[in-house]
Each structure stands twice: as C-alpha cells, then as structure tokens.
Amino acid sequence: MSDPALEIRGCTSREELEEVVSLCDAAFPKTSREYFARHVLKDRTLAPADTRILVKDRNIVSSVQVFPRTMYCRGEKIGFGGIGNVATLPSEREKGYAGSVLRDALEYIRDKKLPVSLLTTTINPYYEKFGFQTIRRHVVQTEFPRAGEQPGVRTFDRDRDLDRVIRLYNRFNVQFVGTLVRDVEYWDSQLEFCDEDKSLFYVHETEGELRGFIRAIKKPDHVQVLEYGFAGNQQGTLPGLFEHLAWGAGERRLKMFASDTERPYLSFGNGDSVSADTDMMVSIIDPGLNPEVRDTLRRDYNLTFWLTDFF
Secondary structure, three states: OOOOOEEEEEOOOHHHHHHHHHHHHHHOOOOOHHHHHHHHHOOOOOOHHHEEEEEEOOEEEEEEEEEEEEEEEOOEEEEEEEEEEEEEOHHHOOOOHHHHHHHHHHHHHHHOOOOEEEEEOOOHHHHHOOOOEEOOEEEEEEEOOOOOOOOOEEEOOHHHHHHHHHHHHHHHHOOOEEEEOOOHHHHHHHHHHOOOOHHHOEEEEEOOEEEEEEEEEEOOOOEEEEEEEEOOOOOOHHHHHHHHHHHHHOOOEEEEEEOOOOHHHOOOOOOOEEEEEOOEEEEEOOOOOOHHHHHHHHOOOOOOOOHHHOO
16 A cells, blocks of 8 residues: 555564454444454464554554454365454545555465465455355254264363364364364363354263264254264264253254264254355465366365354
8 A cells, every 4th residue: 555654564462463353343242252362462473563454643444353263174284374353443434445464464364375265254245356265064953853962072171082082083083175184282272262152062982982072062943063073983972962962951842053074973863954155265376286276166066164263
C-alpha cells in the first residue's frame, strides 16, 4: 500500500496480540471474546509474526492469522498455512484493508515454503478472488433413539491417557488427507485452545488397552463430533463411543464432517442422513507442487479435517 500512514507486518509483542483479540471481538460481536483469546494467545506453537496486521495511525485496524501446520496426505507430510481470524474494525471497513492483509498473509505463507493454504468461510466468492477453491465435505447426521452408557468407555484423563491417545492418533490419521501432524507441544496447546467440552472427551479401554477415543461439543439441538479415532482393526469400538457420547451429552442427535474415506466407519443405522458442506477452501500456493498431491487436495469429499484443529 502506498499510504505512508499504513503499515502491514507481523505482530511483535504480546500487547499487540491482545490488541488483535480486541479487534476480533469488535469485528465479530456474536462470537465470544474468549474464543479469540484462546486462538490468538493460547496456541504456543505460533509466533507473534504469524498474526499479520495492518496498522493505521498506531492502531491495529485489520488482521489475518496464519497457522503454519503440517498435514498427512496418504502417508506423506505436506506443509500448509491455515488462514483464520480475518477481521477489520467496523469503522474501517470497505477500504480494502482485509484484502491487503490477506495478500500479505499469503506472501508470508509462500516465504515460509508452505505449498498450500486452507481456510473455512461462508463467503466463498470473496476468497475465490485470492485463488481459493471450494472443496466439499460430507455432513453426516445420526441419531441414537436409545443411547446408553457403554462398558469400557470413560472420560479422558490427561495424565493417564494423553501419551496413548497421541500414539493412537498418529497411527490412525496417517491414512487420511488433511489430518494434522501433531507433536506433544501441539497437543498441549490444542487442549487449551480447542473449543471442546472436556466432559465429552471419551476413551474406550479394554484390559488396559486404549482402543478408541472421541471428542465433541454440545450444541443447542445436537452434539458436534470434533474428532475420533480407533486402534488398528478396532473399528467396532466406534458405535459404542458414539452411543456413549449421545448418552453422556443427553442429546441423541450427533453431527460430524466426513470424507469419503471415513464414510464406511460412520453408518450406524437407518436414521443416518448425509448432506454436503461447502465451507472449506484450498489454495495451491506453490505451482510446482506434485500434480497428484495438488489434485488430491482439490478433490471433493477427499479431505478429513478435525474440528479440534479449527483455525
């Protein structure tokens, strides 16, 4: 931008990140300030500069948060930059500021040698102008008319279970396209910034062996499944985990996003319904990305993205 009163750069301090929280809170009054505080301040895997800002007269008036991550892609690992918390003060809108910071964020992702970017939105045409393409996901809804407590299923205990959940997660998710590669530091941060109900994080354990887990949050008329996994050939643990979740939440209707790869796991009876979601978008930042990988990432119903990793 040519205006000398405007500066686009990364945050440099905790104080600037806190100002971004206030900015997002003002920009999105229907979303709690606590949501932005968790994502901007509690993710210890992020650097201050990952939050890109436009400064006008010493005030931050627009922001875009970049989330440098790595995903599994059918056994390979692909770096990407998630885009989130795109916000502009209401008094400063319609001036092109968000677009300017978004272009800076995409250049930042390119400089970090991350070949792909992902975001979720309900204003897809806006992001199409910046090279993003919509990719569809299944939305599966199922209902358990007689949900009940299941043997072997209990609430997750961080000290007792985290190491085993991490190992199970790694083995389960390497098969998918889009699931995140997580290290211990990321897990520790995610358990702080994730918008989940800790009482609805369940594990299935039999004879000392952890066989599966599920994480969720209760919504007004359903339970949103955020993530699940099972060990080896223990697919049979899933119906019990889902039914126990419905029982524990006191809500029989469950919803989840799913890829084609997951669909065989997620059929629990005649009460299932499936629709299409269009909120996820992808942009190929590196034109030299392997064409097979590029096509895989752009294919509808191919991406598994756990809501626990939401940005």
